[in-house]
Structure formats: structure tokens, C-alpha cells
Amino acid sequence: MAKYQRILDAAISVFAEQGFFQSTIAQIAKEAGVADGTIYLYFKNKDDILVQFYQYKTRQIFERFREAVSKPATAEEKLRCLIRVHLQEFQKDRNMAIVYQAETHQNRTLGTELIKEMSKMYRDIISEVVELGQEEGTIRRDLYMGLVKRFINGAVDEVINSWIHSGGKYDLVTMADPLVDLFIKGIGVNRQ
Amino acid sequence: MAKYQRILDAAISVFAEQGFFQSTIAQIAKEAGVADGTIYLYFKNKDDILVQFYQYKTRQIFERFREAVSKPATAEEKLRCLIRVHLQEFQKDRNMAIVYQAETHQNRTLGTELIKEMSKMYRDIISEVVELGQEEGTIRRDLYMGLVKRFINGAVDEVINSWIHSGGKYDLVTMADPLVDLFIKGIGVNRQ
Numbered sequence: 336m337a338k339y340q341r342i343l344d345a346a347i348s349v350f351a352e353q354g355f356f357q358s359t360i361a362q363i364a365k366e367a368g369v370a371d372g373t374i375y376l377y378f379k380n381k382d383d384i385l386v387q388f389y390q391y392k393t394r395q396i397f398e399r400f401r402e403a404v405s406k407p408a409t410a411e412e413k414l415r416c417l418i419r420v421h422l423q424e425f426q427k428d429r430n431m432a433i434v435y436q437a438e439t440h441q442n443r444t445l446g447t448e449l450i451k452e453m454s455k456m457y458r459d460i461i462s463e464v465v466e467l468g469q470e471e472g473t474i475r476r477d478l479y480m481g482l483v484k485r486f487i488n489g490a491v492d493e494v495i496n497s498w499i500h501s502g503g504k505y506d507l508v509t510m511a512d513p514l515v516d517l518f519i520k521g522i523g524v525n526r527q
Numbered sequence: 528m529a530k531y532q533r534i535l536d537a538a539i540s541v542f543a544e545q546g547f548f549q550s551t552i553a554q555i556a557k558e559a560g561v562a563d564g565t566i567y568l569y570f571k572n573k574d575d576i577l578v579q580f581y582q583y584k585t586r587q588i589f590e591r592f593r594e595a596v597s598k599p600a601t602a603e604e605k606l607r608c609l610i611r612v613h614l615q616e617f618q619k620d621r622n623m624a625i626v627y628q629a630e631t632h633q634n635r636t637l638g639t640e641l642i643k644e645m646s647k648m649y650r651d652i653i654s655e656v657v658e659l660g661q662e663e664g665t666i667r668r669d670l671y672m673g674l675v676k677r678f679i680n681g682a683v684d685e686v687i688n689s690w691i692h693s694g695g696k697y698d699l700v701t702m703a704d705p706l707v708d709l710f711i712k713g714i715g716v717n718r719q
Contacts (some may be wrong), residue, residue: 356548411715451692465714474714479705485685486709493681494674500643513671517678521713522657522666523603 339377342367343391344430346384351433355385385438389449392431396424397456404460410468411519417460418491419511425495426507433499436492458484474519487518531569534559535583536622538576543622547577547630577630581641584623588616589648596652602660603711609652610683611703617687618699625691628684650676666711679710 345367349358360381364371378384403420404413425432438450461484468474494514498507537559541550552573556563570576595612596605617624630642653676660666686706690699 354548356546468714473716475712475716478709478714482686482702482705482709483714485689486682486706486714489683489685489688490678490681493677493684496681497677510674513674514678517670517674517713519713519715520667521709521711521715522660522670522675522678523711523713524665524667525717 338367338369338373342369342374342377343384343388346381347388347430347434350385351430355381355434355438385434386449388434389453392428393449393453397453399424400457400460404464410464410471410473411515413464413467414461414487414518415512415515417464418515419508421491422495422507422511426498426503429499429503432495436496436499454488458488461487490514490518530559530561530565534561534566534569535576535580538573539580539622539626542577543625547573547626577626578641580626581645584620585641585645589645591616592649592652596656602656602663602665603707605656605659606653606679606710607704607707609656610707611700613683614687614699614703618690618695621691621695624687628688628691646680650680653679682706682710 342363346358346363349362349366352358358381360374361371363381363384364374367374374384378387399420400417403416407413407416425435462480465474465478465480465483469476469478491514494510495507498505498510534555538550538555541554541558544550550573552566553563555573555576556566559566566576570579591612592609595608599605599608617627654672657666657670657672657675661668661670683706686702687699690697690702
């Protein structure tokens with residue numbers, strides 16, 4: 336399994352560096368320090384590496400997301416913890432962040448079902464938190480949930496994207512609290 | 528110029544259908560109804576088509592964005608008008624929307640400077656509107672502008688993305704007002 340993991344990490348590093356389509360099995364093998372043939376012991380082809388990466392990595396991340404929302408008591412604290420963990424995980428693994436962000440915006444069939452499933456899981460967590468806040472009386476009831484999920488998901492994604500494009504130069508996690516404040520209070524002056 | 532435009536439209540349609548990397552000049556020529564060689568009268572190569580598309584299309588769109596914020600008097604109305612025009616333009620040209628969304632999330636050098644420039648232009652418009660609102664007293668002063676721009680830009684992008692992934696089945700523009708309400712009021716209950 337150590338070799339499987341090494342190939343997966345090497346592949347994500349190569350994909351992040353030069354994009355999925357321009358990457359070759361030979362480059363991945365070189366990066367992993369294995370023979371080309373070794374890769375085919377674990378993976379059918381390049382596509383399969385990407386699909387297995389999604390399966391492995393995102394399952395791991397989603398367990399952390401679930402954990403993040405299970406501990407705090409209030410909706411606002413749950414949302415804060417979710418966004419913080421989200422930014423933390425992407426900051427911890429910049430290659431994964433690059434590949435994930437690039438691939439989720441591609442319009443092609445490879446891994447599409449997996450990506451849809453994961454996006455749905457993330458949005459389900461947001462729904463649960465928002466609904467809890469509505470029960471608590473801390474979150475507005477006049478919301479269109481489909482839009483709220485996109486509003487939160489999109490803003491977090493864009494904050495991660497900007498961080499990637501900046502070369503990962505600043506501490507991404509410091510954005511969590513100001514971002515959650517924007518989600519909750521908006522940019523408008525609270526008129527009494 | 529009619530042929531130039533026809534090739535550009537055909538290329539975007541092919542890129543949207545199967546992705547930039549998998550598209551060939553031969554497919555673009557076929558879609559445009561011209562000989563392969565004709566394409567090289569107007570474009571150096573496939574990369575050049577994408578770059579010229581960005582130059583042509585985004586200049587056009589940014590003029591409309593500028594116009595959208597120049598007419599209304601208040602910051603909130605300007606923001607509403609900007610988001611509405613943004614969704615309108617992407618709804619009007621779904622192929623453009625697909626290519627634009629896929630390419631802006633790629634981590635590669637092709638057209639990167641152009642994309643950065645355009646994103647910056649968009650964010651500058653948002654800054655101006657938000658600063659106007661701060662002067663008016665309608666938008667909070669305790670905001671980190673860099674984050675506000677990503678917050679708005681990201682949410683709009685994600686709403687467009689969801690629309691693309693749904694197959695463009697619903698009226699994207701109806702999302703404009705509820706989205707602006709989220710930007711301004713947030714999801715939290717306004718505590719008196």
C-alpha cells in the first residue's frame with residue numbers, strides 16, 4: 336500500500352504541475368520513483384488514477400467535514416468549524432487543491448458522477464447546518480436553500496482559488512472567520 | 528470578418544462540447560464549415576483561438592458590466608444591475624459560459640494573464656460599488672475588501688456553474704435578486 340500511496344501522491348503532484356491532459360504515465364512513474372509498468376499493477380490508466388484519487392482523498396476529507404459539524408452546539412459554530420476545516424484541509428495539501436479545483440470545473444465525463452456526489456454531500460452538510468439555525472431562530476427562514484448552498488460553496492471555492500493563484504503565500508485559514516461573518520451578516524448595514 | 532466570427536463561434540462550441548485539449552483544428556473547421564487551412568489565415572493555432580476568444584468576448588462583456596453599474600444611483604441598485612447583467616450574458620451564450628468556467632479554473636499559462644486581468648477588472652467594479660455603499664452608509668465599513676470581492680465573485684460563479692451542470696434548464700437571471708439579498712443581508716437573523 337505504501338507504493339500505491341506514493342504513486343497517487345506523485346500523480347497529483349504531476350497533474351497539479353502541468354494539468355491532467357498534458358501529464359503522462361512516464362512522468363508519474365519518474366516522480367514516484369517506480370518503473371512505468373508498476374503503475375499498471377495498481378491502476379488501469381491515467382483516468383483511473385484520477386478517479387481513485389477522488390475516491391480516496393475525498394472520503395477522507397468528508398469524514399473530517401462530518402466531524403467538524405458534529406461537535407459544536409450552534410449552527411453558527413458548526414458553520415465556522417466546517418469552513419475552518421475546509422480551508423485547513425486544502426491548505427495542507429496544495430497539489431490536491433489545485434487538481435480538485437481544476438477538475439471540478441471541467442465539463443467532461445471522467446469522474447463526473449463522483450464529483451457530483453461529493454458536491455452533493457458538501458451541500459447536504461450546509462443544508463443541515465442552515466436548517467438547524469432556522470430551528471434555533473438564528474438563521475432567516477425566508478431563504479431559498481438551493482441558492483444558499485451555492486452562495487456558501489462558491490465563496491469558499493473562490494477564496495481557495497485565489498489562494499492557489501497567489502502561490503499559496505498566505506495563511507488560508509485566517510479567512511475562515513471573516514468569511515463566515517459575511518455569510519451570516521452580509522455586507523449591508525444592519526438597519527434598526 | 529464574418530468568417531473570423533464563424534470560426535470563433537465554432538471553436539467555442541467544440542471546446543464546450545469536449546474540452547479544449549481534446550478538440551482539434553479539423554473539428555473546428557468542420558463545425559465552422561471551412562477548410563482546415565482557412566483557420567490558419569486567422570489564427571496561429573488552437574491556443575491562439577482561445578486567447579482571441581478571451582480578448583474579443585470579454586472586452587464585449589466588460590463593456591456591458593461597466594454600463595450596468597454606471598446607470599443606477601445607489602450601491603445596492605448598481606450591484607443588482609451588475610449581477611443581473613452578468614447572469615444574462617452567461618445565459619445568452621452557454622458555450623461561452625462552459626469554456627470560460629472551465630478555463631478560469633485551470634492551472635496553466637495559456638491566457639493566464641488575460642484571465643487574471645479580466646478577473647481583476649470584475650473585482651475592481653465590485654470594489655467601486657462596495658466603496659460607494661460605504662460612503663452612502665448602506666454598506667458596512669468593517670469589511671476586508673479582498674475577501675468581499677471573492678465572496679461575491681465566487682458565489683456568482685458557482686450559481687453559473689450549477690446552471691451549466693443542470694444543462695441550462697432554468698432561467699438563470701431569476702437568481703440575481705435573491706443572490707444580491709444574500710450578499711447584502713446574509714443568512715443570519717437581523718438581531719435588533
